[in-house]
Amino acid sequence: MMPSSRADGRDRRKFQRIPTEQLISFAFVEAENRLGVSKNLSRGGICFEVMGCEIAMGDVLRLTFNVQDETIVAVGKVTWATDIDDFTQEVGLEFIQIDPFALETLERGGSAL
DSSP: OOOOOOTTOOOOOSSOOEEOOOEEEEEETTSOOEEEEEEEEOSSEEEEEEESOOOOTTOEEEEEEEETTEEEEEEEEEEEEEESSSSEEEEEEEEEEOOHHHHHHHHTTOTTO
């Protein structure tokens, strides 16, 4: 889930991104939940913003978020993390475990997100 802007304007992303700005819960696996805000979501992963914690490439996180009326719990691996300022990071996470219902919803374009 690396940012994919190219000089020629084409998008190299594997999956369509669905803009979203909802509160999500995340945690290092086996740790207490923290809060972040999602930026976009696809069947392959999620981009979200966090404040007050350090997340590094390769970290494995458990996320909880909503798709339609369902609460989804997914596990993913951090593929990139960018410092926005001294307290804020934007994080790209690739799903490694997610409910099949969530994937179906995301494939349909996430019209209810």
